[in-house]
Every structure is written in C-alpha cells, then in structure tokens.
Amino acid sequence: MDSIRKGTRFWIGGKKWAYEAAASHGSALMYSEDLNEYQEVKLGDLVDQNLEGTEYAIPPLENKATIEDWSLAEFRYSTLKDHIEAGDRKISELAAGLELSEPRAYALIKIFKNSSGPADFIKDKPGVKLGKRLIGSRVEAIINLAIEQKWKGPGTNIASVVKYVDELCHKAGLKTPAAGTVANRISCISKSKLAMLKDGHKVANDRYQARPKKNQSSRPLAKAEMDHCLVDCIIVDEKTRMPLCRPWATVIIDLHTRVVNGYYLSIDAPSGFSVAQAITHATFPKDDWLAHLDLEDISYPYYGKLERLAMDNAKEFKSKALKIAAIKNAIRLLYRPPGRPWWGGAYRAVVRNACGRIYTFSSWYHVE
Structure with a gap:
C-alpha cells in the first residue's frame, strides 16, 4: 500500500483526524485538532474504505461540486502526482501543464503533500465566503457591548442599539458600521438570548427552554x-x-x-x-x-x-x-x-x- 505521510487526514467516527506517527502493534497515532486529543487506530481501518467512518477526509465543498469541478480536481491531482514522482521536473513545466502561474503551482504542491486525494483540489467559488465578517474585531466588540447594554427592557429596538454603536465608535475613533450590519449581528443572536437580555431569565426560559419530560398520571389518586x-x-x-x-x-x-x-x-x-x-x-x-x-x-x-x-x-x-x-x-x-x-x-x-x-x-x- 502507499505510505502515509504525517498530516494526512482521515474521517474517524465522523471526526477529522490527522496522521502523526506509527504506533505499536500495527497502529497509527492520530490527532484531532477539534477535540485536542490523540488516539491509536489500526492501519487497516485507515486504508479499507469499505469500513464505516474510514474514508479519507473530504472537504465540505464536495457536496456542492459539479462534474466539471471534479474533472478539474482529478486533472490537477494526477498532474501534481506525476510531477512529484518525476522528481527532476522544473516548476515552470508544472505551471505550464496546469495552466497556472508558478506561485499558484507552488501552492498546489503544498496542498498535494498533505492531500488525501482529488477531493482536496475541488475549486472553491470566488468572492466573499458566506458568513465572513468584514468589519474589524474592535468594531465587532463595540457592537456586542451595545447589544448587551441597550437590548434591555420592553422598549428595546434596533435603533437604540445602532445609535449607541455610533456613539461608542465615535469615541473610539472608529468608523461606524452601517445600521444593516448592526441589525444583522442582532439577528445572528439566538432568540432565547435576546429574550433573556430583554425580558430576563424567567421569560426566556418559559418561552424557549425545552420541556422534554411529561408530567403524567395513569390513574386517579396516583399523583x-x-x-x-x-x-x-x-x-x-x-x-x-x-x-x-x-x-x-x-x-x-x-x-x-x-x-x-x-x-x-x-x-x-x-x-x-x-x-x-x-x-x-x-x-x-x-x-x-x-x-x-x-x-x-x-x-x-x-x-x-x-x-x-x-x-x-x-x-x-x-x-x-x-x-x-x-x-x-x-x-x-x-x-x-x-x-x-x-x-x-x-x-x-x-x-x-x-x-x-x-x-x-x-x-x-x-x-x-
């Protein structure tokens, strides 16, 4: 079988794990950044893709990738593999084969060294990623503070929060974000937390807290x-x-x-x-x-x-x-x-x- 390089990623138990080193008795030492822990896994479980939870790690882009995206990823993966195996080929030849610039070819080589297959070369869509926040961290902190301070009481509204954000940004010498940005940050907060800030813990719990158990009695006088x-x-x-x-x-x-x-x-x-x-x-x-x-x-x-x-x-x-x-x-x-x-x-x-x-x-x- 092919050798496994350090940093190669796998799916284990629904989580992403990276190969760290060989362990005793035919096992591999794996590390999860999400869980911040190590565990030993049998090598056979990593290679055999027929076993549940043992496939190579697949980026989330796979679910939205088209046939053209997969074809391009397969082409780039095979081209890079041939280049690495040849050993003495120039980067200019690789860039010409990929129809990319040399800096981009270097970046793909770096991806290939830690890749587990063509899925790592699925082309991402251009533009700003969904959910990405473009304003500075200090302004974000001011918006959070304004929500905590002004989203209180029955008369709470977005306008009061926007006004307070403008005051704080002016004092801090920062550019005031748009009112729509502040409204968007408020909408990202859970309804239960907004209710807690506005009406208190009791109202928030009564309105949003789960009540999973049932209070029942099977016959009269039982309870x-x-x-x-x-x-x-x-x-x-x-x-x-x-x-x-x-x-x-x-x-x-x-x-x-x-x-x-x-x-x-x-x-x-x-x-x-x-x-x-x-x-x-x-x-x-x-x-x-x-x-x-x-x-x-x-x-x-x-x-x-x-x-x-x-x-x-x-x-x-x-x-x-x-x-x-x-x-x-x-x-x-x-x-x-x-x-x-x-x-x-x-x-x-x-x-x-x-x-x-x-x-x-x-x-x-x-x-x-």
Whole structure:
C-alpha cells in the first residue's frame, strides 16, 4: 500500500483526524485538532474504505461540486502526482501543464503533500465566503457591548442599539458600521438570548427552554399537586365595608383527572396547619362537609388516599410533622427542583379557576 505521510487526514467516527506517527502493534497515532486529543487506530481501518467512518477526509465543498469541478480536481491531482514522482521536473513545466502561474503551482504542491486525494483540489467559488465578517474585531466588540447594554427592557429596538454603536465608535475613533450590519449581528443572536437580555431569565426560559419530560398520571389518586394561591377576591368588613385582606387557598389537584380533591381557605398565611387541613379534606368523603354547608343537593365524590404528592420547597411543605405523616400513610412526597416552576404546570393551569369557584362554593370561615 502507499505510505502515509504525517498530516494526512482521515474521517474517524465522523471526526477529522490527522496522521502523526506509527504506533505499536500495527497502529497509527492520530490527532484531532477539534477535540485536542490523540488516539491509536489500526492501519487497516485507515486504508479499507469499505469500513464505516474510514474514508479519507473530504472537504465540505464536495457536496456542492459539479462534474466539471471534479474533472478539474482529478486533472490537477494526477498532474501534481506525476510531477512529484518525476522528481527532476522544473516548476515552470508544472505551471505550464496546469495552466497556472508558478506561485499558484507552488501552492498546489503544498496542498498535494498533505492531500488525501482529488477531493482536496475541488475549486472553491470566488468572492466573499458566506458568513465572513468584514468589519474589524474592535468594531465587532463595540457592537456586542451595545447589544448587551441597550437590548434591555420592553422598549428595546434596533435603533437604540445602532445609535449607541455610533456613539461608542465615535469615541473610539472608529468608523461606524452601517445600521444593516448592526441589525444583522442582532439577528445572528439566538432568540432565547435576546429574550433573556430583554425580558430576563424567567421569560426566556418559559418561552424557549425545552420541556422534554411529561408530567403524567395513569390513574386517579396516583399523583397530585399541592400549592398555595391568593384568591382573586377581597374580604371586607361587615359593617364598614372596608377591605381587609385576600384569603389564601391551599389546593390539591389530581393530576390525572384535574379535579380539586381538597382545599383549605384561610385569612392566615400558609402554614403547616393549612397543609394538614387540605390533605385531610382531600382524603376523606365530603358528604358531612357538604351537609354542614347546607349543600346536600351537590355531589362531590372525589376523595381518597394519595399515592404521590408533588409540591415546591416551601417551609410548610418540609415540616417534620408532614414527613412523618406521609411515611405512616405511605404517601410519597415529591419536591419540585429549585428554580423550575414549570414542574408545577398542572397546578398553575387549574388553580386560578379553581380558587374562584372554591370561594363561591363556600365561605372561608366554614372550612374545617
């Protein structure tokens, strides 16, 4: 087989690797600039092109090359190979054979020494490459700074960024880029990062962060969510009609049926007592409770011992009494990871309507 020169490139595992030296036991020492690491590969795997991932490295231009491009590449490769094998031919003869200038012939010889085949001689298209940036690095840095400083708040627009770029470039003694250039740099930034700069992390996460897992339950009572919410109503004094406060609701929602299994209303802030009352209300039948409210004509057959109960990391949800009671009654407590409010998605989707109906369904001072 042909000898392998140092720097010859190969595809290994979908990555570009370069031959460095011979290793022990018929292996080659390969180096990847992308990964900045070495590995040993069997020589047979480099030569046999029938094995997956062992072909010679092919430039990205191959995908867009025409038949004429391939013909020209094959011609240049074979001409250069003949010139190298001859050994004593002049560069002028090579340049004449390639129909190129002598400096260009020297450049192709350099490419040939590290090439792996005709694919390395695919002719690139003239002109500015797609994605190439022509303005200086200092101006690029000013544009990045202007985006970070001015792309904030609900009134953010491209004009404010362009104006700030002009101010900074004037102070730095640099030529101001066109407004279209600044707009192009903004469009190259991901929408999630722009939303984070403009509206903050929470809005950006809610709008763009992936939610790969599903919050599901296979049957009733298998999983429920519990949380607190201020009810959208105001309690007023019976005599003066002056506003007093908004009541708190602790609500337990079954994930499978989206039914409110239990709740507790109070003018006091959430506590371990309100949590215990809500769980008790969700667990036991509600016939006596409805009779106490003179609502015997209403049927509410939703109750039972919960298997899993999900909640956030509030202090009242991590009390020692709640944990002991859960262990005694075989209820598994599931705590939401910090900083991920969407884990309580079912509760947030239902709780506002539920709280409004709860308050019209009964008065806060009747709940026991």
